[in-house]
Amino acid sequence: MEKNYFNPKVELLSKEDLRALQLKRLKSILNRVYRRVPHYRKKFRQAGIRPSSLKSPDDIRYFPFTTKEDLFVDYPYGLLAEPLEKVVRLHTSSGTTGKPKAIFFSKRDILAQAELIARSLVMSGAKARDVLQNSMTYGLFTGALVMHYGAELLGMLVIPAGPGNTERQIELMQTFGTTCIHMTPSYALYVATIIREKGLKPGRDIHLKRAYLGAESYSEETRGKIEDMLGVKVYNCYGLSEMGGPGVGFECPARGGLHLWEDAFLVEVINPKTGERVLPGEVGELVLTTLNRNAMPLIRYRTKDLTTLVEEPCPCGRSHIKIARILGRSDDMFIVRGVNIFPQQIESVLMGIKGVAQNYQIILDGYDEMTVKVEVDREFFDGRIERLIKLRDEITDRLKQALQVRPKVELVESGTLPVSEGKAKRVIDNRIL
Numbered sequence: 001m002e003k004n005y006f007n008p009k010v011e012l013l014s015k016e017d018l019r020a021l022q023l024k025r026l027k028s029i030l031n032r033v034y035r036r037v038p039h040y041r042k043k044f045r046q047a048g049i050r051p052s053s054l055k056s057p058d059d060i061r062y063f064p065f066t067t068k069e070d071l072f073v074d075y076p077y078g079l080l081a082e083p084l085e086k087v088v089r090l091h092t093s094s095g096t097t098g099k100p101k102a103i104f105f106s107k108r109d110i111l112a113q114a115e116l117i118a119r120s121l122v123m124s125g126a127k128a129r130d131v132l133q134n135s136m137t138y139g140l141f142t143g144a145l146v147m148h149y150g151a152e153l154l155g156m157l158v159i160p161a162g163p164g165n166t167e168r169q170i171e172l173m174q175t176f177g178t179t180c181i182h183m184t185p186s187y188a189l190y191v192a193t194i195i196r197e198k199g200l201k202p203g204r205d206i207h208l209k210r211a212y213l214g215a216e217s218y219s220e221e222t223r224g225k226i227e228d229m230l231g232v233k234v235y236n237c238y239g240l241s242e243m244g245g246p247g248v249g250f251e252c253p254a255r256g257g258l259h260l261w262e263d264a265f266l267v268e269v270i271n272p273k274t275g276e277r278v279l280p281g282e283v284g285e286l287v288l289t290t291l292n293r294n295a296m297p298l299i300r301y302r303t304k305d306l307t308t309l310v311e312e313p314c315p316c317g318r319s320h321i322k323i324a325r326i327l328g329r330s331d332d333m334f335i336v337r338g339v340n341i342f343p344q345q346i347e348s349v350l351m352g353i354k355g356v357a358q359n360y361q362i363i364l365d366g367y368d369e370m371t372v373k374v375e376v377d378r379e380f381f382d383g384r385i386e387r388l389i390k391l392r393d394e395i396t397d398r399l400k401q402a403l404q405v406r407p408k409v410e411l412v413e414s415g416t417l418p419v420s421e422g423k424a425k426r427v428i429d430n431r432i433l
Helices: 015-036 038-046 057-062 068-072 107-124 142-154 166-176 185-197 220-230 343-350 385-403
Strands: 089-092 102-105 131-134 157-159 180-183 210-213 233-240 245-250 258-260 265-270 284-290 301-307 334-336 339-341 356-365 369-376 408-413 427-429
Touching (some): 057 265, 107 210, 107 233, 107 245, 185 220, 210 220
Parallel strands (some): 131 157, 180 210, 356 427
8 A cells, every 4th residue: 555655743743842853853863973973972072062961952052063074084984873784875975076975874764865755755746656757866976866765665656867868868758758857957957948949848748747956056047947948846855965865855835945854854054154043034054963864963064055944834734944945055155356156146147038048157267257158049149140249238237237246248059058967067267366
């Protein structure tokens, strides 16, 4: 019999009962790492605090943060809270800036994360009869495998397509009647563009209903563009390898933010400079504590992801707190002529302009010069130079208004800029600083 992964006893808990559950699990996890992980025991003692100091979930603020650097102490097994014979899977970060972060799972951890995915998919309206085409990268990256296990747990037919080979992706959609896709937003835009260029129609040739997008920050304008081109409802899926991958946060049909599963994670948003908590509605860095993980629990992990807490009750009835869509990472921000800029700010402007295609690139050169290369629809390259000039000037003016910096804008034909099969590389910094 099909299991129902909507669990009202957890998802509709009162705030008081949810905090009681968090307190019970938080005490257990703090005691676990204190006993079993020498690195945490040392950090707690240096901070003059013990697990017994915790009297309420709010007391977690007195415990030290865990940072990316902590994951390399006694690397690779230094943060394990289980003996190696009970650890059954390894995932890592990309390691593009050095050694990859190693994240370990027990059998129970794999099932727990899969159940979070199943709950999230059900929340979006997915059912066992749906067909999920999983176009994330399989391998050491958590995104594909964790979603795969969760969708199978729900009973969905999963097509492990992986990324790239767009012609094959579209063929799979048509042949097997794919109703749900899981991919990066940049790749979803590219696939949507190819589908449109082939003259295929959503609802007639392509039967997608839902797109689950993650692994990159993206704007509401990009969401709207993908929904329009594919005839789907886009759901923002949030996760990170350190927290077990996707399924940490997910949108319900009401949207307006992502529910974070508070029975599995304790949520804080802090000022990234001071470490103090910010008020609901203020932008800060997301900090997460695992509440239900055996192999590698993490206490107050600084994600570097910037967001805000949304505390208003959700129309869907779920009591678990929501965060606004991720604005970017604190280390994604770049500064041009003294102005702090996030790539998503530029994307928001571009995707709201008629004629702009799916891809763009930000190039920083010289002593502080910014060039934004923008793909535009091929019809603009019909020999009428005045149309291109008008579009270029519109983009330039709107970017200057949004950023308070006037960039140089270069227009290129759709399909010209490189397409990433994984996370899109939006910023190339060649500055002499």
